[in-house]
Amino acid sequence: MREGNATAIQRLDYRAPTYWIATVDLTFDLDPAKTLITSKMAVKRNSAQAHGPLVLVGEELTLLRCLIDGEPVSFRQEGNDLVIDAPDRDFELTLRNTCAPEKNTALSGLYTSGGSFFTQCEAEGFRRITYFLDRPDVMAVYTVTLRADAAKYPVLLSNGNLLEQGTLDGGKHFAKWHDPFPKPSYLFAVVAGDLVAREQRITTRSGKDHLLQVYVRRGDLDKTEHAMNSLIASIVWDEKRFNLPLDLERFMVVGVSDFNMGAMENKGLNIFNTSALLCSPATATDADFQRVEAIVAHEYFHNWTGNRVTCRDWFQLSLKEGLTVFRDREFSMDMAGSASARAVQRIQQVRNLRAIQFPEDAGTMAHPVRPDSYVEINNFYTATVYEKGAEVVGLYQTLLGRDGFAKGMALYFERHDGQAVTCDDFAQAMADANPGSPLSSRLDAFKRWYSQPGTPHVAAQGEYDAEGHTYTLRLSQRNAKGPLPQVIPVRMGLVGPEGQALPLQLQGEIAARGTDTVLILEEAAQAFTFVNVMVPPVPSLLRGFSAPVLLEDGLSDPQLLTLLRFDADAFNRWEAGQRLSLKRLLRAARSGQPLQLDNAYVEAMRAVLRHADLDPAFKAEALKLPDAAYIAEQLEVVDPQAIHAAVEAAWDQLAAALRDDWAWAFDAHQVTGGYSPNAVDAGKRALANLALAMLVRGAVAQGDPVWPGRAYQRVKTASNMTERFGALAALVNAHAELAEPALVHFHALFADDALVIDKWFMLQARTPERGGAVFERAKKLLQHPDFTLKNPNRARSLLVQLCNMNPGAFHRSDAAGYVLWAEQVAAIDAINPQLAGRLARAMDRWSTLAEPYRTAAQEALKRLAERSTLSNDVREIVTKALGA
Incomplete structure (x- = not known):
């Protein structure tokens, strides 16, 4: 266990290593209790650096041998460092050490899960396998020999191509793998176990044949078809869209239940959390199918954006992650098909950004897309690096x-194939490939997106001159955490009072540029004047959410209603509805008075629900209220219970006022025939599930048993998980009497499916609080026979959902939520610091809380900080939260 005594690593302190490692020949004698690893490395002297000792790093290893060119060499161990008195030349280094995979509960390095061996080396897990220059700029060619018991571990996998396999004495066998592409150690992978595979041979556009394999434990093979189809679609898309082909003879994907992340892009051997890989209609929802498709694509796309070109240092993490998230988003939108389905994808992306990344940008762990320092790199696998990083890549496009x-x-x-590079290198390539573009002339200012934390606030004010037929749009920007103005593309249009899209002609231009354009806000304040505007317009700004900013345009309800009814941009149509909802929720949260929805708002929501031309998927998104986290970001002082009360009141009133409309929506959007996760059917199911939730909520309030009864029947008889789980959620979230028997039935039906039981825990942890019942249930679930802190999926399904995602239940006036949080962070930290760090982030925004929550949260943080055995992961987060 790494205890919290490390100092911060600074980006500006980067220096290339004194030595490079050109090739690595590894031999593993696999044993759960004690695995023996022999490493032979071709070490190359870096003549650009002054000569000094070779310093390798290792954790929880037992060193047995250290040789240079076959002879013993002087060395010493200083903490986790192995310091070798190396010659001022190239040489071969041989190391032999052991590690204990079955004791590795941190799930970093080589560990066991379900009787099989797996590795996770990003970011710094390879040092738990053998001593190494464990940094991303050291790229080597690996050859790996695996030896293990043939009966227990019939499948032996590593990166690259299989060179040789055969039997050994004593019931053992071996496999030898070679990866011809240089890679950093974080992309190294080994898998050994009793696994089965779905296989598919394909011929790519370039005419080459490849073997694709998806390995899982026995019994899960029937849940891998969607993953295989997603992998094939990803390969086809990347070669067509970016001319990036699959570059290995085979590409392997492996599923494991115990995994800290969603998946890992190891070169040619992707390792997946089973939650991001396995799908069947009976056990996975439409959202699960969509998630699996996106994550399979993400990890495959890393083959080029992350593997073939990788990061020079971990400060450049968004170089691969932000870029690859952007690529998987583009893929998912292309796979969605229609313009409306693409818009729904974008809406979901922005909803997630606002719920997670915007609060992060305003909290104690705020950092730029390219951080300047860190204590524990695991803490910087954040929404800022991934999601905001993807938004920045989108700005290029x-x-x-x-x-x-x-x-x-x-x-x-x-320029950079086979290299470890920086975010600056990517930006320069984009500018150099497009001379004379809006980017090339603004490159230095544009790169402030990488260096400044915080979410920019853009203020907009419009003025219409009826006599001159001009419309002047004044834009300004501010960012409390980044004082320099940023380059902000504002995609926009003007909408007439009857819904017409108005032509856009800026003053000085000889003709209109169409009805949709991009303005570039690059100063603290700028004005743009449009001419030949014949009617008073409503500005439609940040179409498609063209930049990750907070917009303050002061539009009135009638103006927002105009956009909601007529805007040609589907995203801004949705945004107008969100703004109407947000206004009312904020008013109630600030005043502390009970929320009462006005008739104009209710009728606007009814019009959306009944609109003949809107897709069901869009309606389902448009009718959802803003997330509590996004509401909280609009407030200087946050009362979680006031927000919770306002949101619950809004849902109650919408359920009652639109009862007949919800009933129509439910009946009209049933999907008949066989299950398919396609966008059209998924949209219908999404709207039907929302309608059922509203109908059950309204019925519970009225004491009407009909709709709860129908939902309970659906839990028992639904033909797919989307409908079954939607019905269960409707009962549980409404606190219906039938919720308890429905939960019991659901658990009995899926008791042997860990991923479905994760959903069962998650639903109960995220139920809207009512009288403290949800929090008390969550505490009891900690003692459930199916609950364990050792499995990250299970711990996240209960604790992260409760503490990070359910503010109404977590923030209690008696501080019980904070006490539970501190206890569980400490307990998990002793097992898995990376997972504990995720849970610790629940307190990032404690200083904005109203009393008594603020003082109670601070005390819980202080008590946790006083523990002497905290890992670097948790200590860094807690220390920053307390402002130390």
């Missing part, structure tokens, strides 16, 4: 256009 962005990608790979 907005400024350059789709073709210009593709040119930039091509130049990036032409």
